[in-house]
Structures are given as C-alpha cells and as structure tokens.
Amino acid sequence: KQEVTQIPAALSVPEGENLVLNCSFTDSAIYNLQWFRQDPGKGLTSLLLIQSSQREQTSGRLNASLDKSSGRSTLYIAASQPGDSATYLCATNSGYALNFGKGTSLLVTP
Amino acid sequence: GAGVSQSPSNKVTEKGKDVELRCDPISGHTALYWYRQSLGQGLEFLIYFQGNSAPDKSGLPSDRFSAERTGGSVSTLTIQRTQQEDSAVYLCASSYSGGAFQETQYFGPGTRLLVL
Numbered sequence: 001k002q003e004v005t006q007i008p009a010a011l012s013v014p015e016g017e018n019l020v021l022n023c024s025f026t027d028s029a030i031y032n033l034q035w036f037r038q039d040p041g042k043g044l045t046s047l048l049l050i051q052s053s054q055r056e057q058t059s060g061r062l063n064a065s066l067d068k069s070s071g072r073s074t075l076y077i078a079a080s081q082p083g084d085s086a087t088y089l090c091a092t093n094s095g096y097a098l099n100f101g102k103g104t105s106l107l108v109t110p
Numbered sequence: 111g112a113g114v115s116q117s118p119s120n121k122v123t124e125k126g127k128d129v130e131l132r133c134d135p136i137s138g139h140t141a142l143y144w145y146r147q148s149l150g151q152g153l154e155f156l157i158y159f160q161g162n163s164a165p166d167k168s169g170l171p172s173d174r175f176s177a178e179r180t181g182g183s184v185s186t187l188t189i190q191r192t193q194q195e196d197s198a199v200y201l202c203a204s205s206y207s208g209g210a211f212q213e214t215q216y217f218g219p220g221t222r223l224l225v226l
Contacts (some may be wrong), residue, residue, distance in 0.1 A: 044201070044203075046216065049214050089153070097143070097166070
C-alpha cells in the first residue's frame with residue numbers, strides 16, 4: 001500500500017522567503033503526482049500535476065519536482081506571500097484513487 | 111465554467127440517523143470520486159465511478175456506506191445508522207474520463223458531517 005509522507009507538518013516563515021515543502025512516497029509505480037492547496041473550510045485546489053515521465057512543472061512562483069526512483073517530490077515556493085498561507089497536500093496516482101499525505105500547514109507572516 | 115458542487119455544506123445529525131450527501135460534478139466529466147477527510151487521518155479514498163458504474167468500492171469503510179450515480183452526473187453518498195466516527199469532511203472530485211490516469215481531479219468544497 002502506498003504511503004505518502006509530508007515533512008514538515010507545519011511551517012512558519014516571514015513574507016518574502018523562498019521555501020521548500022517535501023513529499024516522499026514508498027511505491028514508485030505511479031502515473032503522476034499532484035500538489036494541492038487547501039484553505040480552511042474549503043476544498044482542494046490543484047496547483048501542479050507532474051506526470052511520471054516528467055521531472056518538474058512550474059506555475060508562476062511554484063515549481064514542483066519529481067524523482068520517482070527515490071520516491072520524492074518537492075514543492076518550491078518563491079518569494080512567499082501571506083496569501084500563500086494554507087495547507088499543502090501532495091498525492092500520488094497509481095490508478096484512479098489518489099493517495100494523499102497529511103499535508104504541510106504553511107503560515108506566511110507579514 | 112461551474113466547478114464541482116456539493117450539498118449540504120454542513121450537516122449535523124444524531125447517532126443512528128441516515129444521511130445523504132450530494133455531489134454535482136463538472137459537466138462532461140465521466141469520472142467521479144468520493145474521499146473522506148477525518149481529523150488527524152488525512153484524506154482517504156472511498157469510491158470511484160466511471161459513468162454510472164462503480165468499478166471500485168473497496169474504500170467504503172463499512173456496509174453502512176453506499177453510493178450511487180445516476181445519468182452519469184449527480185452522485186449521492188448515503189451513510190446509514192451514522193456513528194460518531196463517521197464525523198468528517200466528505201469530498202467529491204471529478205475528472206474528464208478517468209481512464210488515462212493522467213488527469214487532474216477537481217474537488218468540490220466538501221460536506222462537513224458531525225454526528226452527535
């Protein structure tokens with residue numbers, strides 16, 4: 001069974017810092033990996049999807065990398081802003097069901 | 111266009127009562143998924159629909175849980191004889207086809223269920 005782990009569980013940074021969120025998974029037989037954002041009381045918003053054949057994806061200030069062989073993905077957020085405060089979830093896809101980590105709760109302080 | 115919608119947004123019920131949760135997927139999406147997010151447990155997969163069929167129901171936690179989808183669109187998740195451990199946020203997602211396993215799943219805002 002796929003196990004997805006996210007470190008750290010919580011992170012607080014001052015505005016403007018660059019930061020890295022980590023995701024590791026135990027089974028490298030995945031089709032893709034997604035990063036989501038969840039705001040309190042809200043659903044999930046997809047940020048980036050990396051196919052298994054890709055190494056990274058970029059969207060604005062976000063960059064996600066994938067190393068299938070080592071079972072790792074990172075989400076890099078450049079020049080963080082208070083509006084980036086949310087919980088970030090990574091999820092692997094080995095079929096149709098997504099396997100989620102428990103998330104990293106990010107707080108960006110002004 | 112419109113995203114995935116779920117109703118009700120919040121539901122409080124008494125232990126032992128039945129509840130129905132509704133999901134309206136994005137128009138044209140043939141694949142629909144239900145997940146549950148419990149405090150401290152993270153998100154767990156419940157069931158997957160392709161059209162009106164559910165190829166995989168293995169994530170349903172007990173026989174008190176059932177789901178159906180009609181017209182290839184709206185889905186209802188029913189929990190019978192609710193227990194306090196059923197308290198969670200129930201999230202619905204949809205994707206265009208679900209067959210390629212390469213698609214983004216789009217999530218609704220969820221239904222927060224509290225069983226007293």
